[in-house]
Amino acid sequence: MKIQEETKLTYAVLTTPDILQINGDTTLTLTVSNNQSGYINITSLAFQIPLGDNAKDLSTDLTGITFTKPTNWELSQDKGQFTATPTSPSQGKIGREGLTFTFVGIKVNAQVGTTLLTIKETTQEGGTLSTTLPLSKFPEQFQVSDLDATPESVNPGESTTLSWSGSAGSYELQYNQKTIPNLPSTGSYEIPADDLVDTTTFYLNVTIKGSDPTSPATLQREKTVTVYTPKIISFGGSNGRSSALPGGSIPLSWITENATQGSITDPNGNNWDISTDQLNNGQMTVGVPEDVSEIKYTLTIRGNRTTQTMDSPPIQVYEFKKLSDIHGFDDPSTLAINPGGTRLYVGNWGSAGTVSVIDIENDTNNKIADIITGFNYPGTLAIKPDGSRLYVADWYQHTVSVINIENDTNNKIADITGFHYAIINLAIKPDGSRLYATDSYNRTVPVIDIENDTNNKIADITGLNFPGVDDFMTLAIKPDGSRLYVANGSMGNGMVSVIDIKNDTNNKIADITGFNNSSMLAIKLDGSRLYVANSDTISVIDIENDTNNKIADITGFNNPIALAIKPDGSRLYVGNGSIGNRIVSVIDIKNDTNNKIADITGLDMDSPSALAIKPDGSRLYVANWGNSTVSVIDVPSSI
Known part of the structure; x- marks a missing residue:
């Protein structure tokens, strides 16, 4: 196929048979393409086929040929010239679909050589451009095979052999600015390994001279040999991870091709070799230096003789800093922050039986009051969305x-009574109209009308599966106020019940099962995901549109007893509550990444029993059951 692109439109001609032979018949298929944006408005297209018996002519006589043309186009003939015109100006608008013309039954003359098909295009604006397409004519029965390569794909340092067969003529091979002349018409040629560093296209050029030495017939065959050179397609933090802790670690992942060796290095000269099974698609967790604020890692891969490197996107290194420890508590078990982010409320489970109020505005962190003493093990705390009321489960x-x-x-302005046994957990509807509690003895969730301080029980949600009066149960409400989720915490048979609470319907619509011990719950602020703490995992549940399917289990915890979600929905914080445990884990939950990105350690925390995050996401408060303190942690903006 010959292609010409000098005009506004692009033209290509295909001959049938592929090799034009003298004294034979041929078909020309001419395609007209518009590779530009928008339309090109054409008035006429003229195709000039050279007539005569010379080497530079195609045919001596075009009588009797037939042709096909596009719909809504006319085609007229005047000897060797064919003029195509649209039936209306609108039909002359040439877009991406283009045009095709076919000329059948052309008798090729008896002279070997190259002729030029001339094309003239005239636009509606009045301009005319012309171009030519060369057509070579070969002797009768002339043939040339495809150019083959054995093998077609090689590793660096390997060679290949090209082969071909054809009729007598002048043959040469071209590649990489090299020319190999005087090759036989049927033969082979071994390409040295030194010439195959990268993927290479080879060209076999065939020339036949005719009666006119200025116009020989030429033909070209080509073959591309693929060289498997190492290539890095991507490299960086796994799942888009772009931050880490100093002295911690970060998972890096990569996709490469054709690597035989590989390693990762950091600017300090630390090196991590990549195992063979991870070379082309792998992941590795590497260390993060202590004394940097940003770091790039370098991936190096090697082939037989070629090396490729790529730097990771910058990894921001942030540090969780403990700003202070607030003292004066007695086994702090629960935390709550008012909507304005100015007060932290701490439930003291021990003999003190109080709820402490901490001024956290501007990091003052001073205890300003112990609310009414006399609680008998104050449990969960819940604050009304308008910040006017605190509810304490006694x-x-x-x-x-x-x-x-x-x-x-x-x-204290009231005590809501009528519960039979331990009130373990509380939740308030986002509109502030209803309070939900867990009555484990009756295996119900009482519904309390708290609008205007009414504080009357209006319903009991039943049909739940509380296994015993002391089993741990928690509640969580979807931010749109349509669903209440109730964790039924039987060891080995955990489940989460889904309650329709819209318009006080209060009907159970589903049980989400498959948990070992469903204890703590947390819901993303966009209402799309529910996080359920098990014995050593966090299950991620898709609750959008009541799907209620488990989509992941996040592992690597030790009795996760406290959950808190950053207000922007990017991070889940997990308190590992085993006695003596000093770890708060940080999980990347943005876009369902669900990877643990850090364990906050070394800050003298002890058995984190509750977590709370300031509404602006800047501070994390950790209730330490083990040493009766509350730690105040500075949360970096990206962590």
Whole structure:
């Protein structure tokens, strides 16, 4: 196929048979393409076929040929010239679909050589451009095979052999600015390994001279040999990870091709060799230096004689810093922060039986009050969305205390009664109208009307699976207020019940099963994901549109007892609650990445029992059951 692209339109001609032979018949297929944006407006296209019996002519006589043309185009003939015109100006608008013309039954003259098919295009604007397409005519019965390579694909340092067969003529091979002349018409040629560093295209050029030495017939065959050179396609933090902790670690992943060796290095000269099975598609966790704020890692891969390198995108290195430890608590078990982010409320589970109020505005972190003493093991705390009321579950007095916290009043204004046994967990509807509690003895979730301080029980949600009065149960409400999730924490047979609470329907619509011990719950603020703490994993549940399918299990925990989600939905913080444990884990949950990116350690935390995050995401508060303190952690913006 011959292609010409000097005009506004692009033209290509295909001959049938592939090799034009003198004294034979041929078909020309001419394609017209528009490779530009927009339309090109054509008035006419003229195709000039040279007539005569010379080497530079195609045919002596075009009488009797037939042709096909596009719909809505006319084609007229005047000897060797064919003129195509659209039936209307709108039909002359040539777009991406292009045009095709076919000329059948052309009798090729008796002279070997090359002729030029001339094309003239005239636009509606009045301009005319012309171009030519060369057509070579070969002797009768002339043939040339494809150019073959054995093998077609090689590793660096290997060779290949090209082969061909054809009729008598002048043959040469071209590649990489080299020319190998005087080759036989049927033969082979071994390409040295030194010439195959990269993927290479080879050209076999064939020339036949005719009666006119200025116009020989020429033909070209080509073959591309693929050289498997090492190539790095991608390299960086796994799942888009772009931050890490100093002295910690970060998982890096890569995709490469044709590597036989590989390694990762950091600017300090640390080196990690990549195992053979990980070379072309792998992941490795590497160390992060202590004293940097940003770091790039370098991936190096090698082939037989070729090396490729790529730097990772910058990894930001942030540090979790403990700003202070707040003292004066007695087995702090629960935390809550008011909507304004100015007050932290701490439930003291020990003999003190109080709820402490901490001023956290501007990191003051001073205890300003111990709310009404006399609680008998204050459990879960819940704050009304308008910040006016604090609700305290009194574990063994079987009540929920209502505390007025407006303007730091901190007075108990009511006790909600009527529960039979330990009130373990509380949750408030986002519109502030309903309080939900867990009554484990009755195996129900009482619904309390708290609008306007009514504080009346209006319903009991039943049909739940609480296995025993002391089993741990937690509640979580979807941010749109349509669903209540109830963890039923039987060891070895955990489940989460889904309750329709829209318009006080209060019907169970599903049980999500498959947990070992469903204890703590947390919901992403966009309402798409529910996180369920098991014995040593966190299960991720798709709750969008009531799908309720488990999509992942995040592993690597030790009795996860406290969960908190960063307000922007990017991170899940997990308190590992075993006695003596000093770890808060950080999970990347953005875009369902669900990778543990850090363990906050070394900050003298002890058995984290509760977590709370400031509404602006800048501070993480950790209740330390083991040493009766609350740690204040500075949260880097990217962690």
